[in-house]
Amino acid sequence: MSKAVLMRILLALTLVSTLVLAGCGGMRDSRANPANWFGKSKSRPVATASSETVNPLIPEREDSIFRRNKAEVYEGTPVDQITDMRIERTSDGAIVRVTGLSTREGAFDVRLVPNNKDSRPVNGVLSYKLLALQPDNTPQGSAVARTVHAAEFISTQTLAEARTIIVTGGRNERRSTR
Numbered sequence: 001m002s003k004a005v006l007m008r009i010l011l012a013l014t015l016v017s018t019l020v021l022a023g024c025g026g027m028r029d030s031r032a033n034p035a036n037w038f039g040k041s042k043s044r045p046v047a048t049a050s051s052e053t054v055n056p057l058i059p060e061r062e063d064s065i066f067r068r069n070k071a072e073v074y075e076g077t078p079v080d081q082i083t084d085m086r087i088e089r090t091s092d093g094a095i096v097r098v099t100g101l102s103t104r105e106g107a108f109d110v111r112l113v114p115n116n117k118d119s120r121p122v123n124g125v126l127s128y129k130l131l132a133l134q135p136d137n138t139p140q141g142s143a144v145a146r147t148v149h150a151a152e153f154i155s156t157q158t159l160a161e162a163r164t165i166i167v168t169g170g171r172n173e174r175r176s177t178r
Helices: 003-029 156-161
Strands: 081-090 093-101 108-114 125-133 147-155 164-168 173-177
Touching (some): 081 173, 093 108, 093 125, 093 156, 108 147, 147 156
Parallel strands (some): 125 164
Antiparallel strands (some): 093 147, 108 125, 164 173
């Protein structure tokens, strides 16, 4: 096959595919288009049980999972290992991002809890503990399944007083010094 014949075939295929693609525009309103199977959404009024206005996005009870009770005590335990710590500068401070490895799968509610009073540096050292709620009855699982992440924002004023940031886990700690 010569180059000229090959070029004619490619040109014909390109022309045919362009025409087919352009013809698909008429299908957008068709019932054959899967995006139209459920139709457009329609607004309907909702009957309320009471006459007073209720916002469904605001929970009725104060002790729901969305609003933490102020007297709540956090019962997290230290995450086994701290595998990575990064400090990323922002316009008004920094974000400390920590990756840890728990002993078992299913760790949740992971937090960086400050060791220092009022989250202020002591002698230039700002220290945190990586804690999580960790169930005892789950399998150990792979390292990927046990990986947890947490982050904490530090203001520019607090950073000005800190020379070292330390994050402590169950078996190790990570430290960053400037």
